[in-house]
Amino acid sequence: MKCxxxxxxxxxxxxxxxxxxxxxxxxxxxxxxxxxxxxxSYMGGAKMEGWLCPYCRKLVLDIPEL
Ligand SMILES: [Zn+2]
Known part of the structure; x- marks a missing residue:
């Protein structure tokens, strides 16, 4: 994926x-x-799939249904 x-x-x-x-x-x-x-973190066990840009330090995440 392109940033x-x-x-x-x-x-x-x-x-x-x-x-x-x-x-x-x-x-x-x-x-x-x-x-x-x-x-x-003081949370525990959360996991989200997504993409990270190492050049401009951005994250794009899929937010799970709760
Ligand atoms: Zn970028």
């Missing part, structure tokens, strides 16, 4: 929370950093 902000190729992966909120790229993503520690 809607800068037009560069984004990294596909999941956003998870535990002790930290962390982005982890899907298997097969190459040429980019595979994991990003985004923030410390």
């Amino acid at each position: 809607p902000f800068c037009g560069n190729e984004m990294s596909e992966g999941t956003l998870t929370s535990g002790r930290y909120i962390q982005w982890k790229a899907v298997d097969g993503e190459t040429g980019k950093k595979q994991e990003y520690l985004l923030a410390k």
